[in-house]
Amino acid sequence: MAAYRRGQSGGRRILIVSYHRVVGDFTGELQRSIPGLLISQETFRRHLEEAANAGYEFASIGDAVDVMAGRRATKRDLCVVTFDDGYRDVYRYAYPLLKQMGVPAIIYLPTAFIGTSRRFNHDRLFHLVRHAKQRRLKPYFTTLPAPAMELIEPVLSERKTLSAALDDFIGEHSASVLVEVIDALEQELGGGSELMPEQGDVMDWDDVRRMARDGFEFGAHTLGHTVLTLEPPDVVEREILESKLAIEREVKSSVRDFAYCNGWYSDEIIRVLMKHGFRSGVTTEDVPNRIGGDPFTLKRKVLWENFSIGMLGDYSAALTGCQLDDCFGVLGMSSPVMGRRPHLSATEAANRVLICERLARGEAT
Incomplete structure (x- = not known):
């Protein structure tokens, strides 16, 4: 199946995996947090090991984009590790593990939350x-x-x-x-x-800078974790540009990569990204990336703890390997949700806000 998917993808598989929170006590955290955002530190470590065992070479998002564009050759399939939202759990539990294992990663930050006590x-x-x-x-x-x-x-x-x-x-x-x-x-x-x-506290800028000094990359994820397809053009422009500038100001390195909140994107959003010098945008579409594909609609497999739980309720290396090799996709057993959405016009967005305001005042049904 891996060989079949490799051929379909143009000769090399480019797997981009996405995580949110890596936690020390999964069972305890499960009682109070969104389950699909959680993975235990131990299961995360095993994911990295399984990816290496499946023949993947860990790579940066820039390397993956270059291979897709034909600017760089690789003898092995690539795996890119990404994190959305900048949860402090990633700093506490994923960062030491990644550093120890020599695995690169990129963290996409909603910058208005970084260094604050706010919650998403x-x-x-x-x-x-x-x-x-x-x-x-x-x-x-x-x-x-x-x-x-x-x-x-x-x-x-x-x-x-x-x-x-x-x-x-x-x-x-x-x-x-x-x-x-x-x-x-x-x-x-x-x-x-x-x-x-x-729970759900986020990194501060010292955490970010410390990870950056160790070679980890950071991308933009809007200011306020905003689903941009639901927002008017001026909000889209501000959320993209100001999140990019905030990271560049704090980390002193260019930001060229973006993660769409909810995985949703539109042609209008892509145009704004290109205008401001971005090179990539990642979705949450669980389908293969292909050589020659669009770098602004990069596909990602979003993973959490239960994707690796076998029939007996414990960790399953075989199931994890099937997830990473996209066995269920090859067999037609998965139903990926695509992220391209029609973008609300400025008038539609304004009307939606007015309706919600009237509903809040009890003036409409």
């Missing part, structure tokens, strides 16, 4: 809805605005898991709406420090 909107919403469920909050007894009801009702009625409901919700609503829902839920739950998640 997705982590805050997950935490708040968990609290609502634990308190058995009934949505039809509340004064929550319509967008908040859209998120919380399927969870409380057990029609969707919290993770599934949150994925759907974030894919439909702009960053401003997410903030409005967070505010409404906090008010409904009575406020208090327990409504801010303790």
